Amino acid sequence: MIPRYTKPEMASIWSDENRFKKMLEVEIYAAEAMAQLGTVPKSAVDKVKKKAKINIDRINEIELTVKHDVISFLTAVVESVGPEARFLHLGMTSSDVLDTALAAQMRQACLLLIEETKKLCVITKKLAKQYKYTPTMGRTHGVHAEPTTFGLKVATWYSELERSLERLQYALKTVSYGKISGAVGTFAHLSPKVEQYVCKKMGLVPEPVSTQIVPRDRHSIFLSSIAHVGSNLERIAVEIRHLQRTEVAEAEEPFTKGQKGSSAMPHKRNPIISENICGFARLLRGYAVTAMENIALWHERDISHSSTERIMMPDATIGLHYMLVRMQGLLSGLNVYPQNMQINLDKTKDVIFSGTLLLSLVDKGLTRENSYALMQKLAFEAREKKISLEEVALKSDEMKKYLSEKEIRRDCDIKTHFKNVDFIFKRVFKNK
Numbered sequence: 001m002i003p004r005y006t007k008p009e010m011a012s013i014w015s016d017e018n019r020f021k022k023m024l025e026v027e028i029y030a031a032e033a034m035a036q037l038g039t040v041p042k043s044a045v046d047k048v049k050k051k052a053k054i055n056i057d058r059i060n061e062i063e064l065t066v067k068h069d070v071i072s073f074l075t076a077v078v079e080s081v082g083p084e085a086r087f088l089h090l091g092m093t094s095s096d097v098l099d100t101a102l103a104a105q106m107r108q109a110c111l112l113l114i115e116e117t118k119k120l121c122v123i124t125k126k127l128a129k130q131y132k133y134t135p136t137m138g139r140t141h142g143v144h145a146e147p148t149t150f151g152l153k154v155a156t157w158y159s160e161l162e163r164s165l166e167r168l169q170y171a172l173k174t175v176s177y178g179k180i181s182g183a184v185g186t187f188a189h190l191s192p193k194v195e196q197y198v199c200k201k202m203g204l205v206p207e208p209v210s211t212q213i214v215p216r217d218r219h220s221i222f223l224s225s226i227a228h229v230g231s232n233l234e235r236i237a238v239e240i241r242h243l244q245r246t247e248v249a250e251a252e253e254p255f256t257k258g259q260k261g262s263s264a265m266p267h268k269r270n271p272i273i274s275e276n277i278c279g280f281a282r283l284l285r286g287y288a289v290t291a292m293e294n295i296a297l298w299h300e301r302d303i304s305h306s307s308t309e310r311i312m313m314p315d316a317t318i319g320l321h322y323m324l325v326r327m328q329g330l331l332s333g334l335n336v337y338p339q340n341m342q343i344n345l346d347k348t349k350d351v352i353f354s355g356t357l358l359l360s361l362v363d364k365g366l367t368r369e370n371s372y373a374l375m376q377k378l379a380f381e382a383r384e385k386k387i388s389l390e391e392v393a394l395k396s397d398e399m400k401k402y403l404s405e406k407e408i409r410r411d412c413d414i415k416t417h418f419k420n421v422d423f424i425f426k427r428v429f430k431n432k
Contacts, residue, residue: 033197091189100178237274254333
């Protein structure tokens with residue numbers, strides 16, 4: 001990922017330094033386990049632990065010749081340790097080291113994503129409660145439908161983010177598997193106790209049955225969960241982009257001091273954060289597809305997945321981390337304009353209550369078809385004459401046959417639409 005979209009906390013997880021550190025931990029823990037089993041000298045392991053160093057420049061230099069990253073890593077470590085290094089990597093294959101180290105990195109990344117998602121949930125909950133009863137126009141197909149509240153709109157974001165959190169927690173569990181089982185997963189030259197020891201030390205669980213690698217369905221779940229969270233953020237961002245349109249103007253991204261919206265038009269304040277998030281979500285979904293393609297590999301392993309993962313794992317986690325942090329800033333500084341929401345509500349006057357009146361007519365015994373026809377006629381009349389539906393209904397002799405003036409006024413009161421807002425909020429937030 002380019003520096004523009006990279007936060008240091010996540011970047012450090014995918015740094016060469018951290019990757020080689022995790023690989024060295026795997027090698028040392030494996031040697032420790034073998035020492036406990038009596039297959040290598042404990043004194044040798046102690047010297048390895050004391051002397052082993054990671055020299056990234058030297059590893060890269062060796063790889064230019066050997067064309068193999070794990071061999072380059074091991075060769076450089078051997079140079080720093082000396083003869084005792086011969087007890088490293090005994091009976092192991094490269095993927096024992098790579099997959100187990102990768103699982104540790106994915107755990108680190110996923111924990112950070114969970115932390116940032118929790119922060120976003122807190123911000124979203126606060127915003128929802130702040131505007132719990134603020135009336136706004138509900139839209140379906142982009143057209144005025146029935147009233148809702150801005151708080152309810154935000155509550156749907158919160159509820160979806162809670163599910164995203166659950167997906168990330170499931171992904172964390174799914175990828176927390178390592179393997180130290182040899183070239184084709186048979187433990188031909190290793191005791192399963194070595195795998196058990198290494199995985200426990202690394203905070204992982206042994207893969208129940210592996211080939212040369214950990215099965216890639218786990219990695220697919222991880223990247224699919226990341227893509228889901230990205231799509232959740234995109235849904236919020238798309239809504240804010242719509243609400244910031246000049247014709248709507250109900251909410252707006254924060255615009256900081258000194259910020260400029262356009263090189264040509266000084267008046268512009270564009271939803272650049274939201275648009276940025278939408279673009280990133282597309283990228284994450286692409287990675288999810290590639291991760292699913294990586295599940296099917298030849299026999300006990302090929303390396304067609306390897307090159308993609310070296311790109312996807314850092315980019316997807318760095319990208320989502322960036323998105324989460326950006327969305328936190330967006331929602332915590334969101335400018336909300338209730339007065340414009342009311343203006344937009346007033347644009348269609350009260351024809352939006354036609355459905356409520358329709359139900360009252362049905363309740364009085366009129367057929368649904370006749371109720372619909374009557375209300376559509378009155379609603380169109382109100383729109384054409386640019387007067388309120390309540391006024392048209394009160395003057396309609398047909399309406400008077402079924403509904404009293406009090407009932408018509410009741411059905412044209414926006415408060416009737418919000419009688420269950422408390423119920424919804426209790427269901428969404430429970431004791432949170």
